[in-house]
Amino acid sequence: MHAWPASEVPALPGQGRDLRIHDTATGGPIALDPGPVARIYVCGITPYDATHIGHAATYNAFDLVQRVWLDTKRQVHYVQNVTDVDDPLLERADRDGLDWAALAEQETALFREDMTALRMLPPRHYIGAVEAIPGIVPLVERLRDLGAAYEIDGDIYFSVESDPHFGQVSHLDAAAMRLLSAERGGDPDRPGKKNPVDPMLWMAARDGEPSWDGGSLGRGRPGWHIECVAIALDHLGMGFDVQGGGSDLVFPHHEMGASHAQALTGEFPMAKAYVHAGMVALHGEKMSKSKGNLVFVSALRRDGVDPAAIRLALLAHHYRADWEWTDQVLQDAVTRLGHWRAAVSRPDGPPAEALVEEIREALANDLDAPAALAAVDRWAVLQEESGGTDTGAPGVVSRAVDALLGVAL
Structure with a gap:
């Protein structure tokens, strides 16, 4: 893919600053010191639907992580998956009378368009769950052989008791x-489970649903x-720098993924930092595909929003x-963009070197984008009120805002 x-x-x-970021696992800030190649999943x-503002907010956060690392002259090895087969996708396709694979490709293509428009830096590896299945099956077999499944x-099923670091x-x-677990795709009430929260590793084939050859596991x-674990271990290995996602992934997804990887390898931890973005609400409730209270990036773009x-x-x-x-959040942003573009359009301005360092320091401090803005x-206010004589300043500001914040002026 x-x-x-x-x-x-x-x-x-100049030189960017190393990133200090909040780690969910420790509950506080940690200083990240990647090697020459920083690794992030x-x-x-x-x-099964278009990119909404909640998605965009999450990917924006980790785009900033990449930009901070690039500013330190590191390479960034960024991996992202696409869960292109799962119950919500199959249910949406069935509801709308669509082919599930075609629906997945259609919405993934739209996601790519949205990410391109928002200037999100792409992953080095962008992997669908379906294409990862040949690498997933051996991991499930190994967990079974280890007595962890x-x-x-x-x-x-995976037995959470097999990982001493679970939780x-x-x-x-x-x-x-x-x-x-019950709210987010698990089945805690299923009879026969060793622990109610044990997650499924491999679902046996169901009538009318897609399935693949699972070797000794059977079709399913x-x-x-396990999808994300297989992709992360294949492309990043254990102990990578950042595992990222929305805060709704802390449990069960990231907890279970960490335990899968740790049980498979005997190493701890899977990631040096678990970093989670907050949720975006609309009309008082978290944006959710299940609730339908969504603002789509593509719809805003079609309406002419920059x-x-x-x-x-x-x-x-x-x-x-x-x-x-x-609406006010968006209007404030439109106004700010206009002020900034007007400020950098002048032939000269106040010196900008200190501003670049302020932006760097703000982002290095747990991605404090509001402080950078x-x-x-x-x-921009100083430029408007009194101007300056530094002919290079507007260009420096424009490049810094682009490089560190991903905003093209």
């Missing part, structure tokens, strides 16, 4: 885990969590915060 084209990232003078979409009526990503108690399809303004609307909120999308606002 191919990703989307990369926008050019301008080179900036971000969980991708289930393509068991069978119920042809379905293969160290989310730190939830058993009751909370059971509740979230993979569970949600993608740079959409991006600024996302950047105006700290990535870990839960916030609400409103405020710094650019101050420069």
